[in-house]
Amino acid sequence: MAVEFVGMIGASYYSETARPSGPAIDAEYLKKFARAYDEGGFDWTLVPYASASPEATQLAAAVLNRTERLKVMLAHRPGIVFPTNAARLFATLDQLSEGRLGIHFLAGGNDTEQRREGDYLTKDERYARAGEYIRILRRAWASSEPFDHEGVYYRFENYSSSVLPVNRGLTVSVGGSSDAAYRLGGAEGDVFGLWGEPLAETAQQIASVNAYAEAAGRPQPRIWVSFRPIIAATDELAWERAERILGGIKDNFLPKTGNHPAVPQNRGSQRLLEVAAKGERHDRALWTPTASATAGAGSSTALVGSYETVAKALLDYVDIGCELLSIRGYDPLNDAVDLGRYVLPLVREELARRAEPAYA
Amino acid sequence: MPVEFISAVNPNRASDTNPGPSGLDVEYARRYAHALDDGGFDYTLVAYHSSWADANQFAQFVVGNTERIKPMLAHRPGVIFPTHAARTFATLDQIARGRLAIHIISGGNDTEQHREGDYLTKTERYERSAEYIGILRRAWHEPEPFSHEGKYFRFEDFRSDVRPYQDTIPISVGGSSAEAYRVGGQQGDIFGLWGEPLAETAQQIAAVHEIADAAGRPRPRIWVSFRPIVAPTDELAWEKAHRVLDRVREVHDARAAASHYPATGQGRPANVGSQRLLDVAGKGELHDRALWTPLVTATNAAGSSTALVGSYETVAKALLDYVDIGCELLSVRGHDPLDDAIDYARHVLPLVRQELAGRAVAA
Numbered sequence: 001m002a003v004e005f006v007g008m009i010g011a012s013y014y015s016e017t018a019r020p021s022g023p024a025i026d027a028e029y030l031k032k033f034a035r036a037y038d039e040g041g042f043d044w045t046l047v048p049y050a051s052a053s054p055e056a057t058q059l060a061a062a063v064l065n066r067t068e069r070l071k072v073m074l075a076h077r078p079g080i081v082f083p084t085n086a087a088r089l090f091a092t093l094d095q096l097s098e099g100r101l102g103i104h105f106l107a108g109g110n111d112t113e114q115r116r117e118g119d120y121l122t123k124d125e126r127y128a129r130a131g132e133y134i135r136i137l138r139r140a141w142a143s144s145e146p147f148d149h150e151g152v153y154y155r156f157e158n159y160s161s162s163v164l165p166v167n168r169g170l171t172v173s174v175g176g177s178s179d180a181a182y183r184l185g186g187a188e189g190d191v192f193g194l195w196g197e198p199l200a201e202t203a204q205q206i207a208s209v210n211a212y213a214e215a216a217g218r219p220q221p222r223i224w225v226s227f228r229p230i231i232a233a234t235d236e237l238a239w240e241r242a243e244r245i246l247g248g249i250k251d252n253f254l255p256k257t258g259n260h261p262a263v264p265q266n267r268g269s270q271r272l273l274e275v276a277a278k279g280e281r282h283d284r285a286l287w288t289p290t291a292s293a294t295a296g297a298g299s300s301t302a303l304v305g306s307y308e309t310v311a312k313a314l315l316d317y318v319d320i321g322c323e324l325l326s327i328r329g330y331d332p333l334n335d336a337v338d339l340g341r342y343v344l345p346l347v348r349e350e351l352a353r354r355a356e357p358a359y360a
Numbered sequence: 361m362p363v364e365f366i367s368a369v370n371p372n373r374a375s376d377t378n379p380g381p382s383g384l385d386v387e388y389a390r391r392y393a394h395a396l397d398d399g400g401f402d403y404t405l406v407a408y409h410s411s412w413a414d415a416n417q418f419a420q421f422v423v424g425n426t427e428r429i430k431p432m433l434a435h436r437p438g439v440i441f442p443t444h445a446a447r448t449f450a451t452l453d454q455i456a457r458g459r460l461a462i463h464i465i466s467g468g469n470d471t472e473q474h475r476e477g478d479y480l481t482k483t484e485r486y487e488r489s490a491e492y493i494g495i496l497r498r499a500w501h502e503p504e505p506f507s508h509e510g511k512y513f514r515f516e517d518f519r520s521d522v523r524p525y526q527d528t529i530p531i532s533v534g535g536s537s538a539e540a541y542r543v544g545g546q547q548g549d550i551f552g553l554w555g556e557p558l559a560e561t562a563q564q565i566a567a568v569h570e571i572a573d574a575a576g577r578p579r580p581r582i583w584v585s586f587r588p589i590v591a592p593t594d595e596l597a598w599e600k601a602h603r604v605l606d607r608v609r610e611v612h613d614a615r616a617a618a619s620h621y622p623a624t625g626q627g628r629p630a631n632v633g634s635q636r637l638l639d640v641a642g643k644g645e646l647h648d649r650a651l652w653t654p655l656v657t658a659t660n661a662a663g664s665s666t667a668l669v670g671s672y673e674t675v676a677k678a679l680l681d682y683v684d685i686g687c688e689l690l691s692v693r694g695h696d697p698l699d700d701a702i703d704y705a706r707h708v709l710p711l712v713r714q715e716l717a718g719r720a721v722a723a
Contacts, residue, residue: 024521025454054522058451061420080441089414118441118515156477162382162411
């Protein structure tokens with residue numbers, strides 16, 4: 001399949017380099033941001049999930065209503081919405097957007113954050129629940145035939161939906177870096193998401209997920225990897241910018257209390273900190289102090305360089321099997337515009353060049 | 361507050377006279393929303409059923425395709441965790457710039473509730489609704505993180521960054537059981553009833569008011585629902601009413617299969633509102649100025665099913681009779697839904713509004 005670019009939209013300006021301010025939803029900002037991704041050639045935007053944030057499915061609908069091509073990868077935590085209702089909601093949104101929806105299932109990496117919305121399961125139980133949930137959704141998406149379910153986490157009778165997704169199914173993404181995540185990804189994922197570690201470590205994680213997929217007798221998931229590019233017209237300017245960004249993070253980043261503890265609970269963040277402990281720079285352009293400065297709060301490893309350098313760094317990941325490339329800068333809207341006009345075309349041109357038949 | 365009009369928006373062409381396709385017909389839904397908005401309706405009910413297009417998404421669709429009309433978004437506690445629901449509604453209210461109200465349904469039918477994993481009894485469902493409404497309002501208004509340990513919900517340290525656009529999002533409660541009156545009187549901004557004769561409706565209103573007064577809070581605004589059958593003259597309207605009745609009887613079994621109410625002959629519905637309508641129908645076909653009950657019998661009271669039959673003037677007067685006993689939100693929904701909505705907007709709403717404006721000047 002083709003390499004695709006993924007952004008991450010916000011309903012208002014937010015950056016780790018600045019103190020939070022302003023309303024949670026800025027309608028004008030949301031519209032501009034959605035357009036920047038849509039018109040800039042991004043294939044997807046992630047709509048993230050957090051217990052305090054504007055609600056993701058409503059934001060997703062707002063984004064889809066303001067765009068023509070862009071697909072939404074909607075972050076969703078099993079355990080908050082009953083699965084039949086979630087299946088129907090996603091099917092409705094897929095119909096309304098003419099087939100532009102995918103779902104990124106999160107098992108939840110932090111107990112404190114989960115309890116805010118009434119979820120008291122352990123992490124292992126959350127992964128098990130996510131598996132049952134995804135299977136219910138796939139069934140509810142495939143057909144309007146009524147069905148019953150009696151599982152470990154859910155029970156219902158005679159459910160059917162008159163609304164199905166456009167293609168009788170939706171892209172299912174799973175992410176994480178624990179064994180439970182690899183197992184769920186291999187068993188259920190069409191896409192598997194990772195945060196950007198060095199090439200060798202990323203290749204190891206891909207191998208782990210693929211082993212589980214093979215054991216489950218399923219196709220390998222498409223690999224989705226995430227970075228925080230710090231781009232500029234030259235490498236030198238980019239490194240200057242990187243130092244300023246790091247300074248901004250150190251001065252201003254306020255972890256959302258409980259979500260991003262200094263010692264993270266989730267394996268993905270722990271791994272980023274382990275990579276950072278091994279060194280600040282890896283491979284062509286991977287830079288880790290941004291991760292250290294936020295205790296691995298989400299996707300937080302940078303790719304630093306000129307547009308050309310960062311494009312090449314992204315292609316290095318394509319070469320080890322990554323297909324969905326998440327790139328979101330520390331100046332979200334402006335970087336979305338610049339990534340769209342300067343970096344995406346370089347990656348796509350190179351991929352097109354490689355795809356051309358060789359002439360003697 | 362002024363009298364307002366409400367009519368449900370349909371996601372597809374199915375109706376009481378057309379068993380029709382289910383699912384989501386986007387073009388038709390858009391046209392329907394436009395007709396209601398252009399026609400001057402104040403609210404549109406976005407209904408909830410376990411097999412229909414998702415109401416929370418459909419409500420944003422309505423907002424995105426209209427200028428003025430406000431979704432009255434039907435919602436069942438127990439399917440979505442309340443803090444998440446609070447955020448959903450606040451987010452939608454922001455996107456809609458204040459065009460939103462929530463109609464809390466506690467669920468009148470166990471079979472339908474089981475479809476989405478809800479095995480509580482009806483009494484428990486109403487109790488849960490009461491706890492849920494409290495949580496919604498705290499989530500919308502509490503400045504600091506808060507925890508909750510209740511009978512039905514438990515969570516710790518929740519705070520929402522997103523708040524309603526309006527000062528608060530109006531919450532409606534409906535039903536005709538004692539539990540419904542209690543939750544509505546104690547917590548509702550709006551209370552919804554199906555259109556019974558004036559005397560019975562006045563009794564229900566008094567029951568809700570008594571509870572609100574005892575709780576020391578403002579009385580909810582009363583929302584009453586009818587299925588008007590209108591035409592340029594009374595004679596034409598009665599002819600139409602009999603045609604509608606014949607057609608409804610013809611398609612009833614097919615319609616009942618897709619509904620959450622029992623078909624005629626499958627026993628009395630579980631919900632008190634439907635039982636009351638059947639009792640009214642048992643007492644007579646025609647009540648007060650224009651209330652007509654044979655459609656209640658023909659559908660086994662599957663939802664709001666009492667008709668107001670008459671010319672535009674007759675039906676406008678009948679609606680004003682309900683305004684005179686304290687009703688403020690008037691729901692009018694036809695058996696040929698889109699065409700009827702257009703006709704109500706053109707011929708009936710202006711008559712009611714004109715009369716009310718005249719009274720206001722005279723006062």
